[in-house]
Amino acid sequence: MATMKDIAKLAGVSSSTVSHVINQSRYVSEEITERVNRAAQELNYTPSALARSLKMNRTKTFGMLVTTSTNPFYGEVVKGVERSCYQQGYNLILCNTEGDHQRMQDSINTLLQKRVDGMILMCSSMEGERIDIFEKYPDIPVVVMDWGPILFTSDKIQDNSLSGGYMAAKHLIDCGHRDIGCITGPLNRYQAMMRYEGFKRALNEAGLPFNPKWIVESNFECDGGYDAFNRIYASGELPTAIFACNDMMAMGVMNAANEKGLSVPNDFSLMGYDDIHIAQFMSPALTTIHQPKYRLGQAAVDTLLKRLAGETREVDVVQFEPMLVERKTVATLKK
Known part of the structure; x- marks a missing residue:
């Protein structure tokens, strides 16, 4: 050579x-x-990239940790991260935690050993974890996505889930619905709780009652939506509308309803959350709350770069506002 x-x-x-x-x-x-x-x-x-990185004390590499999920939401965010890294001349090392605490710790150690310039964490199943090792590497910036309160120094990228949950329920109310159910995500996770709080706020403002049989906590996956709808169906009368707190659970709801000979929105209306790419191709196309997934990923990379350049000193929280996307799964009832 x-x-x-x-x-x-x-x-x-x-x-x-x-x-x-x-x-x-x-x-x-x-x-x-x-x-x-x-x-x-x-x-x-x-x-030699290695020789240059040693000389410049930069590897031009970021690490990212994600939790395994069938939800394409994560893949769409990762796409935004990867493309932004490429545009900025950076490489990306992607690690999968599979929701396991030890695997997360091992992955963080591996990334630190590879001397990454910064790290992005998107594994909300680890929400509330204290990661002490970051205190030993104060020069390596960390950005957390989709987590609640953080127990270590980190910048944060998130969507306004409280506003999004309120927006979803308000749309159903504005369409004339008074009997509204909600399939939440795991309520020990901050974003799931905020979406549910937004939902409750809209119903309280409208003076609408809560039927506990129509409120089901689930897991943000298709099977969770499927099982949750079956529980609501078995409890007796259906609500006229259901807010599934992500699109994957909404897909499970539609599958379960179809098995019972029910159709959306003729028998009940359905609202999702996230606006994953396939939501527009469901039959019928899903009315949902849009999260700017590509921009979330791009903002994570931009935040790391600003931190490396010394442009920010205080902990930064970047919050994106959700947006209603009206399609075909919500019917307007006569008032």
């Missing part, structure tokens, strides 16, 4: 001049720059 010394010998210049040309660290005349680049091309020279 060719070295800078080989290039210098072929080009008839010093090794330091070759270094300045390749690293663009100092002005070198066009004539000498052309000679060096031509020599490097003839020798098939490839700069």
Whole structure:
């Protein structure tokens, strides 16, 4: 493998001049720059990323931890992170925690050993965990996505789930619904609780009662929505509308309803949350609350870069506002 010394010998210049040309660290005349680049091309020279990272004390690599889920929401956020990394000249190492505390700790240790420049955590099943190891690496910025209160120093990217839950229930109320059920996510997770709190706020403002048989806690997965609808169905009369607190559970609801010969929105209306890509292709297309997934990922990368550049000193919280997307699963009732 060719070295800078080989290039210098072929080009008839010093090794330091070759270094300045390749690293663009100092002005070198066009004539000498052309000679060096031509020599490097003839020798098939490839700069060592490892050597450069040691010299610059930067690896141009970010690490990201995610929890395994069938929910494509996570994949769409990761896509935003990966594309932003690429545009900024960074690599991304993706680790899967599978919801396991020890695996999360091991993955963090591995990323730190690989000397990543920053880390993104998107594994809300670990919400409330204290990760002491970050205190030993104060120069490595950390961004947390989709978590509640944080027990370690970190910037934070999140959507306004309280507003989104309120918006979902308010839309159903505005469409004339008075008997409304809710399939929540795990209520020990901050974002799930906030969506439910927003839902309750809208019903309280409208003076509508809560039927406990129509409020079911579930798991943010398709099977959770499927099982939750079956519990509501078995309890007796159906509500006229159900707010499933993410699109995956809404898909499970539609599947369970179809098995019972029920259709949406003819027999009951259905609202989702997240606006995953496939929501628009469901039959009927799902009315839902949109989260800007690509922008969430992009904001995580931008926040790390700003922290590395020393542009921010205080802990930063970036919050995105959700948006209602009306499609075909909510019927308007006569008032």
